[in-house]
Amino acid sequence: MKKDIFVTVINCMDGRIQEAVIKYMSEKYDVNYIDNITEPGPNKVLATNEDAELLNSIKRKLDISINIHGSRVISVVGHYDCAGNRVDYETQIKDIKKSIDLLQSWDLEVDEIIGLWVDENWKVHEV
Numbered sequence: 001m002k003k004d005i006f007v008t009v010i011n012c013m014d015g016r017i018q019e020a021v022i023k024y025m026s027e028k029y030d031v032n033y034i035d036n037i038t039e040p041g042p043n044k045v046l047a048t049n050e051d052a053e054l055l056n057s058i059k060r061k062l063d064i065s066i067n068i069h070g071s072r073v074i075s076v077v078g079h080y081d082c083a084g085n086r087v088d089y090e091t092q093i094k095d096i097k098k099s100i101d102l103l104q105s106w107d108l109e110v111d112e113i114i115g116l117w118v119d120e121n122w123k124v125h126e127v
C-alpha cells in the first residue's frame with residue numbers, strides 16, 4: 001500500500017504531461033498524494049529568476065505543500081514541445097538544472113529536489 005503522504009511537483013500546465021508526471025512521482029516515492037504547482041514553462045520561470053510575482057506565487061504554494069502538507073520532496077519539470085519554454089532540448093535541461101539550484105538556494109525544509117524531463121512520447125526521465 002502506498003503511503004498517505006505528499007510530495008510536490010512544480011509542473012507545466014500542459015495537459016499532455018499531467019498523468020505521466022503524477023504516476024512517476026507516485027511510483028518513485030510510493031505515495032498517494034502529489035501536490036501540483038503549475039505554470040507554463042516552470043523551468044523557464046525558475047531558471048530566469050526574474051518574475052518576482054510568479055516566483056512569490058510558487059513560493060506561497062511550496063510553503064503550503066511543505067509546511068502544512070509535510071512534503072519533503074520537490075520535482076521540477078520540463079517537457080518536449082513546451083509552449084511556455086520554447087527552447088531546444090539542451091536548454092530545457094539546463095533550465096531544469098538551474099531551477100534546482102534556485103530551489104536549493106531557498107532553504108526549503110525538504111530532503112530532495114529533483115528534475116524531470118518528459119520526452120516526445122510523454123515518458124518521464126530524471127535529469
Ligand SMILES: [Zn+2]
Nearest residue numbers: 012014082083
Ligand atoms: Zn509546457
